[in-house]
Amino acid sequence: MRVAIVNDLLMAVEVLRRVLAAVGDYEIAWIAYNGAEAVEKCAADLPDLVLMDLIMPVMDGVQATCTIMRETPCAILVVTASVRGNAAKVFEAMGCGALDAVATPVLGPEGKIEGGAELLKKIKTISRLIGKPVANEKPGSPRVLPRSAPQLVAIGSSTGGPRALAEILSRLPEDFRASIVIVQHVDVQFAGGLAEWLNEQTHLTVTVASGGQTLREGMVYVAGTNDHLVIGSDLALHYTPEPRDYPYRPSVDTFFFSVEKHWPGKSVAVLLTGMGRDGAKGLLGLKRAGWHTIAQDEQTSIVYGMPRAAAEMGAAVEILPLDRIAESIARHMRSEEVAYLGG
Incomplete structure (x- = not known):
């Protein structure tokens, strides 16, 4: 794999x-010493992966990432010494298309080099993401909704x-009553920062999901480890290392499969x-089980x-632009609540 x-x-x-x-x-494709130079070199010689620093002169890593993903898209891994101190910049870069950060x-x-193993682990994961899809486990089956379980948005x-x-x-x-569980591909060291940042963007309460936690109405739970977040038979959140060979950690499929199997x-x-x-x-499994499913356009x-x-x-069921997804979620939740109350 050619890396810049x-x-x-x-x-x-x-x-x-x-x-x-x-x-x-x-193979090292090329080296750039600021974001503007990286944009130019990507246009002339597109690598398989770019290791992008955040804080640089002329053009920083966020602007460079946004420009590259707009003009000559390729895989980008943010590699910076100030990951915790610049969480907002990390999320900006990921919002523009960076895959992860380390x-x-x-x-x-x-x-002796410290931190090299973690970088290589990230690169290996990205190389698998670029190269091939992953086999998935077989989903289970739904049950009947008890009155104690809140509505769920996965x-x-x-x-x-x-x-x-x-x-x-x-x-x-503001009066949204369902529970929301989010599985975002992000390293454990950024999960807390992501939850805090999202908490500033909404009037709902956003928190990192904890093992054994029971879902509550109006709460947003973000997967918070490199293990997979799942719903257990006790209808609580849990973390599991299985399947171990997934390049996606935490895995959306693994969570969706557990929801189909256990959520009533x-x-x-x-x-x-x-x-x-x-x-x-x-x-697809959730759609077949009767869920209302939405994909971004x-x-x-x-x-x-x-x-x-x-x-x-x-x-x-629906393929929607980003600015219409919240409206669809809220509308479906209202109709389900009316049906549940016999309205």
């Missing part, structure tokens, strides 16, 4: 070069997801912008991969 490095610090560039060279499977490896005592998203999620949550009504109602499931096919089979998706897969297999 974008970083204004010579030491960081050298460390990244050493980490890639130690594996032997990656801390820049550093040269430790006695010349949402899956990846590339461009943070911005899309903020758009949807900001448009839901027929509510709404949404699949948003993202690379690959994660969530499409799970969405091509025009408003940063990367039309996951929703495209859902559309191609007929998994979506």
